[in-house]
Amino acid sequence: xxxxxxxxxxxxxxxxxxxxxxxxxxxxxxxxxxxxxxxxxxxxxxxxxxxxxxxxxxxxxxxxxxxxxxxxxxxxxxxxxxxxxxxxxxxxxxxxxxxxxxxxxxxxxxxxxxxxxxxxxxxxxxxxxxxxxxxxxxxxxxxxxxxxxxxxxxxxxxxxxxxxxxxxxxxxxxxxxxxxxxxxxxxxxxxxxxxxxxxxxxxxxxxxxxxxxxxxxxxxxxxxxxxxxxxxxxxxxxxxxxxxxxxxxxxxxxxxxxxxxxxxxxxxxxxxxxxxxxxxxxxxxxxxxxxxxxxxxxxxxxxxxxxxxxxxxxxxxxxxxxxxxxxxxxx
Amino acid sequence: xxxxxxxxxxxxxxxxxxxxxxxxxxxxxxxxxxxxxxxxxxxxxxxxxxxxxxxxxxxxxxxxxxxxxxxxxxxxxxxxxxxxxxxxxxxxxxxxxxxxxxxxxxxxxxxxxxxxxxxxxxxxxxxxxxxxxxxxxxxxxxxxxxxxxxxxxxxxxxxxxxxxxxxxxxxxxxxxxxxxxxxxxxxxxxxxxxxxxxxxxxxxxxxxxxxxxxxxxxxxxxxxxxxxxxxxxxxxxxxxxxxxxxxxxxxxxxxxxxxxxxxxxxxxxxxxxxxxxxxxxxxxxxxxxxxxxxxxxxxxxxxxxxxxxxxxxxxxxxxxxxxxxxxxxxxxxxxxxxxxxxxxxxxxxxxxxxxxxxxxxxxxxxxxxxxxxxxxxxxxxxxxxxxxxxxxxxxxxxxxxxxxxxxxxxxxxxxxxxxxxxxxxxxxxxxxxxxxxxxxxxxxxxxxxxxxxxxxxxxxxxxxxxxxxxxxxxxxxxxxxxxxxxxxxxxxxxxxxxxxxxxxxxx
Numbered sequence: 001x002x003x004x005x006x007x008x009x010x011x012x013x014x015x016x017x018x019x020x021x022x023x024x025x026x027x028x029x030x031x032x033x034x035x036x037x038x039x040x041x042x043x044x045x046x047x048x049x050x051x052x053x054x055x056x057x058x059x060x061x062x063x064x065x066x067x068x069x070x071x072x073x074x075x076x077x078x079x080x081x082x083x084x085x086x087x088x089x090x091x092x093x094x095x096x097x098x099x100x101x102x103x104x105x106x107x108x109x110x111x112x113x114x115x116x117x118x119x120x121x122x123x124x125x126x127x128x129x130x131x132x133x134x135x136x137x138x139x140x141x142x143x144x145x146x147x148x149x150x151x152x153x154x155x156x157x158x159x160x161x162x163x164x165x166x167x168x169x170x171x172x173x174x175x176x177x178x179x180x181x182x183x184x185x186x187x188x189x190x191x192x193x194x195x196x197x198x199x200x201x202x203x204x205x206x207x208x209x210x211x212x213x214x215x216x217x218x219x220x221x222x223x224x225x226x227x228x229x230x231x232x233x234x235x236x237x238x239x240x241x242x243x244x245x246x247x248x249x250x251x252x253x254x255x256x257x258x259x260x261x262x263x264x265x266x267x268x269x270x271x272x273x274x275x276x277x278x279x280x281x282x283x284x285x286x287x288x289x290x291x292x293x294x295x296x297x298x299x300x301x302x303x304x305x306x307x308x309x310x311x312x313x314x315x316x317x318x319x320x321x322x323x324x325x326x327x328x329x330x331x
Numbered sequence: 332x333x334x335x336x337x338x339x340x341x342x343x344x345x346x347x348x349x350x351x352x353x354x355x356x357x358x359x360x361x362x363x364x365x366x367x368x369x370x371x372x373x374x375x376x377x378x379x380x381x382x383x384x385x386x387x388x389x390x391x392x393x394x395x396x397x398x399x400x401x402x403x404x405x406x407x408x409x410x411x412x413x414x415x416x417x418x419x420x421x422x423x424x425x426x427x428x429x430x431x432x433x434x435x436x437x438x439x440x441x442x443x444x445x446x447x448x449x450x451x452x453x454x455x456x457x458x459x460x461x462x463x464x465x466x467x468x469x470x471x472x473x474x475x476x477x478x479x480x481x482x483x484x485x486x487x488x489x490x491x492x493x494x495x496x497x498x499x500x501x502x503x504x505x506x507x508x509x510x511x512x513x514x515x516x517x518x519x520x521x522x523x524x525x526x527x528x529x530x531x532x533x534x535x536x537x538x539x540x541x542x543x544x545x546x547x548x549x550x551x552x553x554x555x556x557x558x559x560x561x562x563x564x565x566x567x568x569x570x571x572x573x574x575x576x577x578x579x580x581x582x583x584x585x586x587x588x589x590x591x592x593x594x595x596x597x598x599x600x601x602x603x604x605x606x607x608x609x610x611x612x613x614x615x616x617x618x619x620x621x622x623x624x625x626x627x628x629x630x631x632x633x634x635x636x637x638x639x640x641x642x643x644x645x646x647x648x649x650x651x652x653x654x655x656x657x658x659x660x661x662x663x664x665x666x667x668x669x670x671x672x673x674x675x676x677x678x679x680x681x682x683x684x685x686x687x688x689x690x691x692x693x694x695x696x697x698x699x700x701x702x703x704x705x706x707x708x709x710x711x712x713x714x715x716x717x718x719x720x721x722x723x724x725x726x727x728x729x730x731x732x733x734x735x736x737x738x739x740x741x742x743x744x745x746x747x748x749x750x751x752x753x754x755x756x757x758x759x760x761x762x763x764x765x766x767x768x769x770x771x772x773x774x775x776x777x778x779x780x781x782x783x784x785x786x787x788x789x790x791x792x793x794x795x796x797x798x799x800x801x802x803x804x805x806x807x808x809x810x811x812x813x814x815x816x817x818x819x820x821x822x823x824x825x826x827x828x829x830x831x832x833x834x835x836x837x838x
Binding site for chain 1: 409410411412584589590593594596597601602603604605607608610612617618619620621622623624625626
């Protein structure tokens, strides 16, 4: 029997841990490109990165436009804001700290090794010296953070029983992933490749960021086209970071959380999960139409998906956490 | 780290006896004071029988070994987040409770004496509480002044005439026991929401990890059954016909003892709830779950009476749940400890506990009280004012080391300020002599030195059984010379080993 508030904490803990890993993963990719990428291209990809996490760049003059801002700012500052700035909600330290605050409320439900792994990771991150780590090599600290987050994921996977606590943790992760991936794909597609960059390289980078490049090459081609890459990232059911995977997994988790909801009538969040799965299936970015150029399928469908996924979040809270007393009384 | 160090230290002691003497070798900085009882050594510097094996092992360990062991134990607390929150600061801050890596050791005989005294005390106090909320015989017979009880802020008129299941007003008690050269004495009874049991258990886990062989060799009595005993105690308070649903009611994560609330709920398989998770409907208490509202049978509350129910007690409380007392009065839920128990651990009522024991049990108290002067009485006030330099003056409702003055450690200005408050409201104060608390061996600043300690055993009283974990939270004043053991004021904790049988294992 899962306490409603604890379910919300597990859900948010999952969201924050996923968010921390997303920021770290995007940043890791960017920092690895510092060595051999022209400044203009780097500025463009910083803009994509910040757009994907919904943040404004730090320390730039007010009069600078968005594109200029990323040309003016230096990599150390831009990376630092995403790693150690506790005032920014998508920074790695903020997300880790928020997940820890949720976990504190969950001590009776969390196996000790899971809490310890989360707590040790946070203490390590908080005590890390970003400047010193940067001197060792810009990606070092971020890569260590990713390793620790994945270690935590592994410990949780190994130690937690598959009960509602686990399901809400997973649900938080997967809803966060659905929203983040939708924004990432939209931002990447909207901003497009910078001048002088090959289309194949640009979309190949997106596949790499999403951990999909090798699978894409094996199953498709080493030449990456926009429509094919988007189709892959939207509809491939085997890819953990595809929208389809996230939508399907959401439906499965909601079925397990509320077995009665798997029968008619479905609970509102479960209905919305099925709606999302259908919407992803019908998304025009999934249609490969040879000859169409960049932007043929625009942001509208991504906007709609993002809106639906936010509604899904609200429905989960309304169904399991903040329901009216009279609806919750035993019959 | 702790494992390898612990094993390494353990391996240093063998069958060959090794002399350990206060003032020499590893204990070179261990200074004995003839006025203070030392838990580890006799007055002549030779080790007490119970500590001979431990002392021998410590004598063999280098300061570096002990430092690494201390570091490993502290690191374990850090990683596991065994924390408390310091109150009264602008920013609530989370602290790791300091732990000392040297256990305190008591023999079976010593513990048996304490155990019997605690059983006697909780029995009498429950009878006293039942009496003052019903017939009031003890008040009429002058065992305790009626005005002291009825005027006590912790006396709850709402409890008058209310039948508490099995007379178990106090089901969970943490009694502060000290030792002086005169023996064990009770310093205070904590009958409302005593805390510290999780630190007792955490200390034990850390010590087993640090000294696996030494621990086994000592044949220490086990305390790990406390959460199961607590659950059994709570479950015994009602007749359910099914497995009762138990909830631990916490004020939330900003409470100083939140770690403990979460720990106990987890260990008992109970729900850790806040007031906002609960709803009372038709005098039945429900908890909000993902599958709807579910009935709660027992509330182990870790919030004060005032905040339990805004309808019955403080109306501005946001920590409790409206209607809880109504559900309690209807017999639909058990609350442990019962509301109104605080009247029996008031520091002024404390002075009358020996008389309460004699009155209700017709027995002499097994554990002594500390001499207490009531400032509400003219003689007590005059004595306190005249001798404040030699006394500890306490607010009757204070706790946690707050609201008290240790006369000998305070400056003249502090004493004057305190005296002004005392004269303005003498009924709010009592005074006691400064006790020469016993000292136990600690590892401080890289060496073995004695520090003052106290002891808080935890007593459980269910339907028809009293359970006491053989051990307790041993608090230690880590700052040299200070007597204040509260964690909020620089104190720490250490494990307490109660030996089986006649301490044969320790020889």
